[in-house]
Amino acid sequence: MILQNGISEFFFWNEFGVKYNFIAVNYLIYTTEVIGNIMQSYPVIPIFSTLFLATTIITYFIVKKSGIYIDEIPDFKTKLTISGIYIVLFLVSLAAIPALAKTENSKNVFVNELQSNGIYKFYLAFKNNKLDYFKFYKTLPNKKAYVILKQQLPAISGQNTNQNIKSDSRENHKNVVLITIESYSAEFLKSYGNTHNITPFLDSLERKSLQFTNLYAAGNRTVRGLEAVTLCLPPSAGESIVKREDNKNKFSTGNIFKQKGYTVKFMYGGDAFFDNMKDFYSGNGYEIVDKSNFAPEEISFSNVWGVCDEDMYNKAIKLMNIEAKENRPFFNHIMTVSNHRPFTYPNGKIDIPGDSKSRNGGVKYTDYAMRRFFAMARKQSWFQNTVFVIVADHCASSAGKTQLPLEKYRIPAFIYSPGIKAEKYNKLMSQIDLMPTLFGLLHFDYESKFYGQDVFKSDYKPRAFIATYQDLGMIRDNILTILSPKHQVRQYQLNLVLTKGISPEYQIHYEEKPLNPERTDLVNETISFYQTVSDILKRKAYQK
Known part of the structure; x- marks a missing residue:
């Protein structure tokens, strides 16, 4: 052992x-x-064979030297x-x-x-898998926490996040396809400095899309990314809401689409039982499509995580063609699987063999599969009337020299549609803002409980949330504030470390220097966000 x-x-x-x-x-x-x-x-068999041999030799000498205790009790x-x-x-x-x-x-x-x-x-x-915010973290009087939150979300009143979102234009009920890409760091893309040419399709798509160049993932696990784009609220202490018992009937992006008459699906190439995704999405009104819905002839390649991305996209095209005939708009959330260890995929698709188990190969195959998906989608009748939202669930790695290394939370995000102007949005934003921003582009009117905001609104104040399961961070004004258990608070001044040859909007590396004295206003803002989230969830006030 x-x-x-x-x-x-x-x-x-x-x-x-x-x-x-x-x-x-x-x-x-x-x-x-x-x-x-x-x-x-x-190589499990060689490792365990060596382990067994070493264990046998060590045990032999232990038994030999322990003979006295056997001969004489x-x-x-x-x-x-x-x-x-x-x-x-x-x-x-x-x-x-x-x-x-x-x-x-x-x-x-x-x-x-x-x-x-x-x-x-x-x-x-x-x-510490289940952490009570009010027991382990620094708090404010609850009333004060909501007063500070109102400064960030001016439309709210009282101890809730209820807001009335109004548009000055007619609603546009385009189809929406949300693709969350497994473990896809911003640093994989050429514009962020990668020189291996492993994302040629996304590199080309960024020139045709609304690109969010300064967006941060909420966490470092898939469930945190799914939580961020589905519930649009900052991460809470402990386990993700996706995996909690009280994870159903929440106010969600799927709920908004359903109110607008959309069909709503969550599509996953693996077993949706994993990470409690099936329970969460079905409990929030999504129809589930996972590996169990694939006929044998629809699977060309699979590994332990599920069918390859090409097979998932082929299935999605079939289902969307059926949905398009129902004369109702559709919202389909697709979660990819191929860019995950063991990084295996069909051979002959890219210039890196599928059995080489290479992360670069996983990234490049994921990009290749997406290129094929868009090529197929362009041939369909519904394509011109569809908006595609592409974002990573989290980065490929979360480890760094600091508690919350910023470059390990920076992820790519695009909104692409034939009718949306290609441009770059360079202000700081969070993963939780992506879908409310889409709703703004579609001019949706709706009653909202989201913490996430439409970043194009005049009252948006740039900030981002990044967290582990116990360290809760907020970035604002080039300062990172971190709340940790045992009522600890740390602040760091963020100094940009320039990488030569990279445009300013794609710089991702920062030196984090301890801030002294602390910015009390930012400490209180950070507490107000995370404390009110915990309070609202505890009171079951985030139900649809």
């Missing part, structure tokens, strides 16, 4: 850049996908002495490991992670 844990920690670090955390806890729930992913991603006093020593060592370790953890106070997160105890980190992640 000791050797296997050491090997497991190595591979977990290789993938996530940290010791065991909440991802390890969550993965225990989905053993089929996770074990399958490990089997397809790593110890008396009661010896047994008691040995047992006492073990009990004392055990109790000392229970106290020593948490005490040593308190010494992990380097400004470099990698240093803290390297010196930490992986199993203890796993225990903490398991223990």
Whole structure:
């Protein structure tokens, strides 16, 4: 077990850049996908063969040296002495490991992670999977928190986020296709500095789209990205709403579309049971299309995560052709799977073999599959009347030298339609703002509970939310404010670190310098956002 844990920690670090955390806890729930992913991603048989051999040799010497305890059974006093020593060592370790953890106070997160105890980190992640904001985080009087929130959302009144959204133009009920791309960092695109030519289609699409160049993912897991574009509220402490028991009948983007007469679907190439997606989306009025809906002849390639993106897009085209005949607009949310370890996909599609298990290959195949999807879509009768929203769910990696490294949250986002002017929107914004901005472009009138805002409105104040399951951050005025358990607050001045040859709007690297004295106004704003979210969810005031 000791050797296997050491090997497991190595591979977990290789993938996530940290010791065991909440991802390890969550993965225990989905053993089929996770074990399958490990089997397809790593040389499991050679590793375990070596592990078995090492274990056998070590066990042999232990047994050989322990022969005296087999030949001559110890008396009661010896047994008691040995047992006492073990009990004392055990109790000392229970106290020593948490005490040593308190010494992990380097400004470099990698240093803290390297010196930490992986199993203890796993225990903490398991223990803190459900965090009560009001117990663990710095708070304000509730009334004051909502007063500060009103400064950010002027249309609200009282202790809620109810707003009446009105447009000065006629509503445009175009079809909408939302594509959330698995693990797609902004730094994969050529404009952000990538030199490997792995996103040729998206590189070309950005010149024809409304591109949001300064958008940040809300979290570092798929469920956080889905939560952000579906519920349009900042991430809350602990587990994502998608995976909570109280995850149904929420005020959602799907709910808005349904009010407007749209059919609403969530499409996923894998088993939607994973990460509780099926329970969440079906509980919020979406029709689910996942791998179970595919006929055998519709699957050309699949791995443990599901069918390849090409197969998912082929299925989506078929379903949208059927929907187009119903004389109702449709909203289809497609979640991709191919850009996920083990990064396997059909051979012969791109210049990187599908069995090379390369991240660059996964990114490039994902881009290739999307190119094919758009090529097919352009031939359909509904294409001219459809808006395509493309955004990553989160970055490929979340690890960095700081608590919340900004470059690990910067993601690409586009809105493309034959009728939408191509331009760049360069102001700071959050993943939760994307769909309210789309509703603004479609001139929707609706009663809203969203924290997310239409970034083209005159009263929009640029800010972004980035978080892990316990560190809750807000970016505003080039300052990052982070709320953490044990009522901790940290602030960092963000100084741009220029990368040569990259346009100003695509610069993503910042130096985070501790801010002293702190900006109290920004601390209070950050608290007001996260505290009111937690309060509203607790009171079940975010129901549709």
